[in-house]
Amino acid sequence: MPAANPFHGPNAGYLIELYERYLADPSAVDAQTRAFFAEWTPPPDDPDVAALVAATAQPTLDATRIVGAARLIRYIRELGHTAARIDPLGSPPPSDPGLEMVNHGVTKADLAQLAAEIVRGPISRAVANAADGVEQLRQVYSGSIGYETDHIQNFEEREWIRRMAESRFFFDNFDTERQRELLDRLSEVEGFERFLHKTLPGQKRFSIEGTDMAVPVIDAIIRNAAAAGTREVVIGMAHRGRLNVLAHILGKPYSSILSEFHTPDYSKDTYTGWTGDVKYHLGARKAYRESGVIEMPITMAPNPSHLEFVNPVIVGRARAAQEKRTRPGYPQRDEKESLAILVHGDAAFPGQGIVAETLNLSRLKGYHIGGAIHVILNNQIGFTTDYHDSRSTHYASDLARGFEIPIVHVNADEPEACIAAARMAWAYREKFQKDFLIDLVGYRRWGHNEGDEPEFTQPRMYEKIRNHPTVREIWARELERRGVITSNEAQRIFDEVQNRLQQAFDTVRERQRLSTTTPPVASKSSDKPKPRPSVYAKPLTPQRLIELNEALLDRPDEFTPHPKLERMLQRRRQAIHDPAGIEWAHAEALAFAAILADGTPIRLSGQDSERGTFSQRHLVLHDVMSGERFVPLHHLPQARAAFAVYNSPLSEAAVLAFEYGYSTHAPGTMVLWEAQFGDFANGAQVIIDQFIVSGRAKWGQDPALVLLLPHGYEGQGPEHSSGRLERFLQLAATDNIRVANCTTAAQYYHLLRYQAASLSGYPRPLVVLTPKSLLRNPRANSSLSDLSDETFQPVLTLGSAAPNPAEVARLVLCSGKVAVDLMASGELERAGGSVDLLRVELLYPFPEEELAALLARYTNLHEVIWMQEEPQNMGAWSYIAPRLRALLPADMPLHYVGRGESASPAEGLHSQHSIEQNRIIRTAVQGVSVIV
Structure with missing residues (x-):
């Protein structure tokens, strides 16, 4: 506290208020301020201070009444809403005891006396206003409007509302x-x-x-x-x-x-x-x-x-x-x-x-x-x-x-x-x-x-x-x-x-009358599916992909990422040239870069989506020294559109609904929402049921929101195995959504680019059952040529490793990560060419033409297997079985291999999971006994 005259300049009002508090109750100010005021003599030439000292020295003034008046005003402002007449039907408001004068030790007469005795200075103005304006304050705060502001921490906001209310500005x-x-x-x-x-x-x-x-x-x-x-x-x-x-x-x-x-x-x-x-x-x-x-x-x-x-x-x-x-x-x-x-x-x-x-x-x-x-x-x-x-x-x-x-x-x-x-x-x-x-x-x-x-x-x-x-x-x-x-x-x-x-x-009744007398016009619509338009993105050359890859790895000289992370990311410089060197997240980053280079904006949000739940994505880097953030996709020289990625709050329903709303209002933007685990989508089921899958049929809207749902049985228990594929397939009809369960990084890359290309002419929501273990599984990796020379394939074969179709007696079909488990098991090699595998990568719209063409190659087929990780009452089986049956000869056996019906998606123990997973794979290749 300075020794000079403090009642001067911009601090004057504040120090006068402190002095008022000190005079009323010395303990109301801090020790340093008490010590200052105990030795300080008010300057005689300051009229406000002189009036204040003179007023407080008058024996007729009671500090208790002054404090009570100030407290009453504060209560009216803070609790006046409890006495506001806000019910048109006239029910009495609850009010609050703090609004009664008697509970603050003051009466109307006290207020009038205080106003008469104090004629000048800050305290006189406050009390005079109280005496003249308590009823006006009651009318403001306990009239037909009740204001609640005491929960607002920001003083400026509270003061603004108070000023606007008391001036009746609006x-x-x-x-x-x-x-x-x-x-x-x-x-x-x-x-x-x-x-x-x-x-x-x-x-x-x-x-x-x-x-x-x-x-x-x-x-x-x-x-x-x-x-x-x-x-x-x-x-x-x-x-x-x-x-x-x-x-x-x-x-x-x-x-x-x-x-x-x-x-x-x-x-x-x-x-x-x-x-x-x-x-x-x-x-x-x-x-x-x-x-x-x-x-x-x-x-x-x-x-x-x-x-x-x-x-x-x-x-x-x-x-x-x-x-x-x-x-x-x-x-x-x-x-x-x-x-x-x-x-x-x-x-x-x-x-x-x-x-x-x-x-x-x-x-x-x-x-x-x-x-x-x-x-x-x-x-x-x-x-x-x-x-x-x-x-x-x-x-x-x-x-x-x-x-x-x-x-x-x-x-x-x-x-x-x-x-x-x-x-x-x-x-x-x-x-x-x-x-x-x-x-x-x-x-x-x-x-x-x-x-x-x-x-x-x-x-x-x-x-x-x-x-x-x-x-x-x-x-x-x-x-x-x-x-x-x-x-x-x-x-x-x-x-x-x-x-x-x-x-x-x-007018409406006249239209109705005319409609009943006019013969109906024959409908021009057809119940037959229309051919899906070709919206595949133009393939990028290997050189173009390498350029994008290099740009993604560029950093400012002064930026220092975590060394372990930087080593992992810098491996991508060589991995893009290696056979099967491109991992899932690497392909995703290249897809995002390619989409931005095409001029399509991207927005991605979800719980921990910046890094990725499985520490795979790392779209946002953090400087280990300063904590500053760096987003490589923001500094991509080839980019022609904005890229936004946000870690969402721990919410599924509101965040997914937000992204749905965003996608409907920004139809040219690729909007993605990622669940931390696929089963977390069940927290947003209302948004999925009532908006995403049915909004087009009910309201004519065309969202193209992408849902990324980590899915796959890894022995992590019931809650972190299934993205509830069956629910989306049950909700799929009349070409309303797309549902995919990819098995390679290249397929995911092409699917994202397809989705971005479809925004302008064929928008649909896309549900992707994304993997967990496949994120780093070499069998799910892809080569540069897979990205540059191919497009998305609704059904994948074993390629050059496939057996001669004429020698295949048993054909296994499946979708997603279980296919990679089967390929890694060695069971197909032990079958000696009698068993082949087809991976259904796009589940809806059902790839009928592609499957029919592939099935026609197997001239000596004895049986067809549908294999899945999920229980029989879950997963794709209920959806896929009638569609497969329609493609197969009437006498061709169709078998189900997977977990039995269950109320829970998966086992709770990893050891049980391993036993069941091995049984499924072995049974699918070696033989089954039940025909479905």
């Missing part, structure tokens, strides 16, 4: 024009729901009524985002209010929505598997334009009934919209490119774990989007479940507290407060690039759906709702009181909305 500029616009919008929102309720009674629509203000709130966020230069908005929401948002935010015509209640258009090519989806799952896209604003697209993504699982999909789409991927290195990102708005249900927000996973992504470098704005449509009930049965927290939003997200609770029947919350949400996101949450507390006018009777389980709540006016009616009365509209104007506006809806409905 209530300004709500002029009569805006007030009228709000009435118009609420008339559209309510009118739409009332028309559907009257015209289509009992049909599901998941009405927004009770949280009608959600539409104007989203309107306000979008309007502010557009004015600030945001170039795209992506919205994710579940069922409730979706039709209303589609109509009034996305501009979907009333006639289109009404027609979907009767005759949705599913007229698509039948081979593509188009099935469509229910109306309240569908998405839409609109070009937003307002005065002076460049056209801004708004997209609402489709999503299934797993309500919150669309959240990370939307965040992934927003990230894809923000990134420019045309230059080498990590993609350049501009957060103004997109805004994500996520609309949640109050029961689903705390109830579905995907929400927590998504919130955890919000500040991670590979997933950060500069903040999403969350809106909870709080019905105060989930289906039939009361809130106290569906969550362990007071508020539905409490989960967000752990991620330091500001939370504003707002009464959905208070339009101006709702708009102010929306404006604050945007402004906070714009300033701090962080998430913001609006808890829009309303109610649900009807049941969970319109055919449901809510009074069976919540009779008292629905007695209130039955007699409760709508927010449109409340707002219309308020505008009439203010003299903004006349008594008849509100009804006229509402009637005009009803007329527009009736006209749209009449």
